[in-house]
Amino acid sequence: MKTVLQTDKIGKNFGGLRALDAVDLNIQEGEIVALIGPNGAGKTTLFNCITGMHEPTDGKVNIIPPGKGKTCVNGFKPNIITELGLARTFQNIRLFSKMTVLENVMVGCHCRNKNTFLEAIIKGPRFKREEKQTLAHSLDLLETFGLVDFAQQMAENLPYADQRRLEIARALATDPFLLLLDEPAAGMNPNETNALDQLILKIRTEKKISILLIEHDMKLVMRISDRIFVMNQGKNIADGSPQEIRNNETVIHAYLGEE
Ligand SMILES: Nc1ncnc2c1ncn2[C@@H]1O[C@H](COP(=O)(O)OP(=O)(O)O)[C@@H](O)[C@H]1O
Ligand SMILES: [Mg+2]
Known part of the structure; x- marks a missing residue:
């Protein structure tokens, strides 16, 4: 091992x-x-x-x-x-409470994206391609966690146990x-x-x-x-x-x- x-x-x-x-x-x-x-x-x-x-x-x-x-x-x-x-979750929930469930996971994915700041501003082809991949990957993760039906809800509105699971999904999004x-x-x-x-x-x-x-x-x-x-x-x-x-x-x- x-x-x-x-x-x-x-x-x-x-x-x-x-x-x-x-x-x-x-x-x-x-x-x-x-x-x-x-x-x-x-x-x-x-x-x-x-x-x-x-x-x-x-x-x-x-x-x-x-x-x-x-x-x-x-x-x-x-x-x-x-x-x-290395990715982690916290003893006390630390989600972006005013963002949607989907956005919380997408934020996690962004640490793997290779876009430069400029590409993000002008929304060039690489930016669009990466955003599409990020969206698909985030929805996949939400599916694994049984949270896909809540994708557009505000994170703070999820029941407590779902918020804890969303934190794990966001951590996993960093791969x-x-x-x-x-x-x-x-x-x-x-x-x-x-x-x-x-x-x-x-x-x-x-x-x-x-x-x-x-x-x-x-x-x-x-x-x-x-x-x-x-x-x-x-x-x-x-x-x-x-x-x-x-x-x-x-x-x-x-x-x-x-x-
Ligand atoms: N930022 C900090 N400043 C001062 N003392 C701390 C800090 N973080 C933890 N401690 C102290 O360190 C010890 C270990 O705490 P902690 O690691 O939170 O324990 P556990 O997670 O096992 O309950 C405790 O006595 C705690 O009060
Ligand atoms: Mg502790």
């Missing part, structure tokens, strides 16, 4: 707080990895360091896009990291090799969560990408993960298959509880 992401002893300080301490996380091609741990463990901070929202205080974030060489992305801006093939999802099932009911895990499995199979997800819903985590990476107080405390994690004493004590 080929590695696509490799953090090398990542650390992050916020003033006196050590939010991440020497975290080594590897993701393989096509793998679904769940990142779990109690609130405040450093999960979102790790996402932020990987996606360029924060610069790590120490250590390195390396990405290895399939078929390409290793790049250390410390200090890269989030938009550059997206262009390199990533690694998708990072921050608590995608938060606020969903059990039926919506079941539908979400089918969707995540389908994305992995159809798009042949790796997925790293932060999630508290342990049923979902156990059902879809190839591997679980557990954090507590900024440190990685366990890393293994769902079966191994379920029976790991340290994890049970720190997070899963005794029942």
